[in-house]
Amino acid sequence: MRLSVNNLACERGERRIFEGVSFTLSAGEALVITGRNGAGKSSLLDILAGRLRPAAGAIHLDGAGERTLPECLHYVGHRDALKGALTAEENLSFARSFLGTPALKTREALEAVGLAHAARLPVAYLSAGQRRRVALARLLVAHRPLWLLDEPTSALDTASQETLRLILEEHREKGGMIAATTHSPLFLRDAKEIRIERTRTPPPSGSGTPDPDGGGGKVGEG
Numbered sequence: 005m006r007l008s009v010n011n012l013a014c015e016r017g018e019r020r021i022f023e024g025v026s027f028t029l030s031a032g033e034a035l036v037i038t039g040r041n042g043a044g045k046s047s048l049l050d051i052l053a054g055r056l057r058p059a060a061g062a063i064h065l066d067g068a069g070e071r072t073l074p075e076c077l078h079y080v081g082h083r084d085a086l087k088g089a090l091t092a093e094e095n096l097s098f099a100r101s102f103l104g105t106p107a108l109k110t111r112e113a114l115e116a117v118g119l120a121h122a123a124r125l126p127v128a129y130l131s132a133g134q135r136r137r138v139a140l141a142r143l144l145v146a147h148r149p150l151w152l153l154d155e156p157t158s159a160l161d162t163a164s165q166e167t168l169r170l171i172l173e174e175h176r177e178k179g180g181m182i183a184a185t186t187h188s189p190l191f192l193r194d195a196k197e198i199r200i201e202r203t204r205t206p207p208p209s210g211s212g213t214p215d216p217d218g219g220g221g222k223v224g225e226g
């Protein structure tokens with residue numbers, strides 16, 4: 005399986021955020037996406053996940069057979085997208101049946117992120133780091149080759165960051181692919197890196213509200 009991204013551009017609120025983003029991701033590879041606040045890292049993941057339409061460029065997934073790109077990916081965003089009134093186990097059971105292609109059982113996934121003891125607690129009772137671990141356990145309850153992760157280590161303590169790193173490396177060893185935004189090192193083996201920088205296009209004169217991020221530069225692949 006291979007993901008090819010060519011000359012992607014992003015616009016939000018009629019502002020060009022970035023342009024010229026190109027990369028490839030093959031089975032077993034990881035891509036780390038860096039850049040300043042507001043550079044467009046989450047927007048890039050949103051485009052890959054099919055949540056946002058690109059202003060230009062193309063995305064191709066080869067080797068997926070009949071499956072579409074959204075059917076081949078897991079997306080874990082800034083928000084954990086969990087139901088607070090449901091237990092950790094119930095949240096994962098829902099994800100497991102909704103996403104299809106079941107993998108680990110919910111208990112096994114919670115064990116993998118060190119949260120088996122909290123399986124029956126409503127997610128609203130969990131700490132931010134614990135909720136994050138439940139959200140990441142979703143990756144394990146359904147098989148999806150491409151994992152899109154927006155700052156996956158946020159709110160995680162050092163031990164949980166290491167657990168996550170091992171989970172990510174195991175996914176890659178099985179031929180999985182990962183694209184993750186981050187502000188801190190993820191310590192992934194031989195990861196590709198791309199740095200996103202804001203496109204410097206002044207807003208049309210007299211138009212709307214000022215850009216909160218002030219505009220920026222261009223994209224570089226590392």
Ligand SMILES: Nc1ncnc2c1ncn2[C@@H]1O[C@H](COP(=O)(O)OP(=O)(O)OP(=O)(O)O)[C@@H](O)[C@H]1O
Nearest residue numbers: 016017021040041042043044045046047048216217
């Ligand atoms: N729904 C939206 N409508 C309009 N503009 C948006 C929207 N969401 C984000 N933006 C703008 O898009 C730009 C890129 O935001 P994005 O969240 O992709 O950046 P980021 O690199 O992930 O930032 P951070 O490191 O702070 O998470 C920002 O200028 C932001 O204000």
